[in-house]
Amino acid sequence: MGVAAILSAATPPPAVDQAAPAGDALSALMAMLHDDIAATNRAIVARMDSQVALIPQLAAHIVAAGGKRLRPLLTLAASRLCGYPPPGDAGQRHVQLAACVEFIHTATLLHDDVVDESLLRRGLASANAVFGNKASVLVGDFLFTRAFQLMVEDGSLKVLDILCRASATISEGEVLQLVIQNDLAANETQYLDVIKGKTAALFVAACQVGAVVADRPAAEERALAEFGLNLGIAFQLVDDALDYAADQATLGKTVGDDFREGKITLPVLHAYHAGDAEEQAFWRRTVGELDQTVTDLAQAMRLMHRHGAIAATLARAADFVAEAKRALGVFPPSVMRARLMDVADYTVNRAR
Amino acid sequence: MGVAAILSAATPPPAVDQAAPAGDALSALMAMLHDDIAATNRAIVARMDSQVALIPQLAAHIVAAGGKRLRPLLTLAASRLCGYPPPGDAGQRHVQLAACVEFIHTATLLHDDVVDESLLRRGLASANAVFGNKASVLVGDFLFTRAFQLMVEDGSLKVLDILCRASATISEGEVLQLVIQNDLAANETQYLDVIKGKTAALFVAACQVGAVVADRPAAEERALAEFGLNLGIAFQLVDDALDYAADQATLGKTVGDDFREGKITLPVLHAYHAGDAEEQAFWRRTVGELDQTVTDLAQAMRLMHRHGAIAATLARAADFVAEAKRALGVFPPSVMRARLMDVADYTVNRAR
Numbered sequence: 001m002g003v004a005a006i007l008s009a010a011t012p013p014p015a016v017d018q019a020a021p022a023g024d025a026l027s028a029l030m031a032m033l034h035d036d037i038a039a040t041n042r043a044i045v046a047r048m049d050s051q052v053a054l055i056p057q058l059a060a061h062i063v064a065a066g067g068k069r070l071r072p073l074l075t076l077a078a079s080r081l082c083g084y085p086p087p088g089d090a091g092q093r094h095v096q097l098a099a100c101v102e103f104i105h106t107a108t109l110l111h112d113d114v115v116d117e118s119l120l121r122r123g124l125a126s127a128n129a130v131f132g133n134k135a136s137v138l139v140g141d142f143l144f145t146r147a148f149q150l151m152v153e154d155g156s157l158k159v160l161d162i163l164c165r166a167s168a169t170i171s172e173g174e175v176l177q178l179v180i181q182n183d184l185a186a187n188e189t190q191y192l193d194v195i196k197g198k199t200a201a202l203f204v205a206a207c208q209v210g211a212v213v214a215d216r217p218a219a220e221e222r223a224l225a226e227f228g229l230n231l232g233i234a235f236q237l238v239d240d241a242l243d244y245a246a247d248q249a250t251l252g253k254t255v256g257d258d259f260r261e262g263k264i265t266l267p268v269l270h271a272y273h274a275g276d277a278e279e280q281a282f283w284r285r286t287v288g289e290l291d292q293t294v295t296d297l298a299q300a301m302r303l304m305h306r307h308g309a310i311a312a313t314l315a316r317a318a319d320f321v322a323e324a325k326r327a328l329g330v331f332p333p334s335v336m337r338a339r340l341m342d343v344a345d346y347t348v349n350r351a352r
Numbered sequence: 353m354g355v356a357a358i359l360s361a362a363t364p365p366p367a368v369d370q371a372a373p374a375g376d377a378l379s380a381l382m383a384m385l386h387d388d389i390a391a392t393n394r395a396i397v398a399r400m401d402s403q404v405a406l407i408p409q410l411a412a413h414i415v416a417a418g419g420k421r422l423r424p425l426l427t428l429a430a431s432r433l434c435g436y437p438p439p440g441d442a443g444q445r446h447v448q449l450a451a452c453v454e455f456i457h458t459a460t461l462l463h464d465d466v467v468d469e470s471l472l473r474r475g476l477a478s479a480n481a482v483f484g485n486k487a488s489v490l491v492g493d494f495l496f497t498r499a500f501q502l503m504v505e506d507g508s509l510k511v512l513d514i515l516c517r518a519s520a521t522i523s524e525g526e527v528l529q530l531v532i533q534n535d536l537a538a539n540e541t542q543y544l545d546v547i548k549g550k551t552a553a554l555f556v557a558a559c560q561v562g563a564v565v566a567d568r569p570a571a572e573e574r575a576l577a578e579f580g581l582n583l584g585i586a587f588q589l590v591d592d593a594l595d596y597a598a599d600q601a602t603l604g605k606t607v608g609d610d611f612r613e614g615k616i617t618l619p620v621l622h623a624y625h626a627g628d629a630e631e632q633a634f635w636r637r638t639v640g641e642l643d644q645t646v647t648d649l650a651q652a653m654r655l656m657h658r659h660g661a662i663a664a665t666l667a668r669a670a671d672f673v674a675e676a677k678r679a680l681g682v683f684p685p686s687v688m689r690a691r692l693m694d695v696a697d698y699t700v701n702r703a704r
Contacts, residue, residue, distance in 0.1 A: 050524055050527075051524070052524050052527045052528045052531065053531075054527055054530070054531050055524065055527055108493075111489050111490065111493060114466060114485050114486055114489045133466050133485055134466055134530055135527070135530060137463050137466045137489050138463065138523055138526045138527045138530060139523075139527060141460075141463060141496070141519075141522075141523040141526070142520060142523040142524060142527065144493070144496060144519075144523075145516060145519040145520035145522075145523055146520060148500055148512075148516045148519070149513075149516045149517065149520060152509060152512045152513050152516050155509060157504060157507060157509075160500075160504045160512070161501075161504050164497060164500045164501045164504050165501065167493075167496075167497040167500070168494060168497035168498060168501060170493075170497075171490055171491075171493040171494035171496075171497055172402055172403065172404050172407065172494060174490045174493070175402075175404045175406055175407055175487070175490045175491060175494065176404045178406070178486055178487060178490060179404065179405075179406050
């Protein structure tokens, strides 16, 4: 089965068009960028192809399941906000770079799927059960290199510098996350460093390149980077809160993945530090030592609720969203600016 | 412990200086490039640093164990062969790109270390036992992105294109290897495609960029690419032969890794196709189904010997070496050209 066939079978219509319920902020932005999104989807399908059939198969599987495609959407929106391409110009740099950003994101998802021996022994191989560790790594590498090829074709050393730097920061964030995994002595600063790296860095680059392709002044480039940074942090805070939220069916997400892996996230740190001795012992056993029983997740969620850990995390996210929106103040009011601000709000509101 | 301390503790003097016995072809080339190699080692140490301590620790571990550093050596030698840097020019592009090539190689080694669930269940987690799957993947990613940053700093889109293309080809080769793993119906063409990708592609790029930094005509660039391709294929053929060779103590390699993973290599294909029904059943059980007992490796090596599989593989390698040396004919005779030809011979001779 060819790539196009796999993708269309998996997502009629393309994933990006069906992710959000009609009428919300994301849908409004997607409607404005409909043609750009279609072109990006075509670029993604075209560039994940390979003589080695497993590559498009696995890539299509994860790209189709990739959900909202928020990151490439940010590249498209930021470019348009900055006036790229100018009227009458058939420039497609924003589309190529949006595809590039999605490839980087997909590669990190695939590499995130790699499971450690210790987790495997506990039967937690669900994430990459279909294809296996090795295939996840290697196809991720392929998409990474395709992303870099798209940048090279773009031809701007400045764009290359921004996206390469982001990629390095992402992997540093992922490694730091691994280092503080199961470590309840980790502090909030370390946690923020992790999510700035593993999540926000790509949001930064995805937004910033919009100003670069449009050849806008440094102040606008900085503003978009600032927007991306704060939005990315907020996005990950909400994600980390949702991992312990009871009503996840609507979002199609499973609850408790972070808990089972012993990830140190803000909700966990909040509940741990607010807890009494017995509660702290619970967290040390379950998250610290990964010694868990089937009822522990429910207990973790009760403790989170007791101490308002989810609400506190979402409140922090709202602060970052406000900061993100403030950064867009350097741009004159426009429909695109308004839609980007709405999307920032949506990031937190999706959890409410 | 800082990177420099780890490295110097692990490798006094640097690995590249101690890899080969004095007096052989590799040592002669390394002696000619002594200053360039020292500069490359410094660049490698400087650029693997990170705030996240696990990164330099793990990177140093694998870089120190990395052996001969043949690939960056090829970049240095190819650059010098092409007259870069010109006399009196303090240019260091060849050094930066040599470090870049080594980072790509190290990243692929780390990603190669990732072990599949099925192998883990068979107790074959030795390769990455120290650090774990996840750390291998993430630190590999970091080194990949550092490699791309070095290319971006170099500033040549042509160099970027060559090395990005090589990286994509490497991952395609690795995926193809995974696809035909355990598949005794695979043919020699597929096997050659695998090694052209996973090994030779980086040899090609490592050599080719030498002509690019020296701004030499296309014919010399092609000749170096040709040299790298044939040398890389020969190198991998010999490696695959050595995995079944009895006297590996001198090379510090373990025998039988490929066998235990069920890798389809030329020696296996040779022995399988030359074998009778009983022998073919042996290969199907051990390599095809990974159903192995402790005496099977010895039996595999006996069958290889019986059918001359190792000798046949080394003879193929010698053909590719001859092709590699022929490609250098476009360059006028020089000491550097002679040393490169010697190194090509060494690639096969190390197995004899």
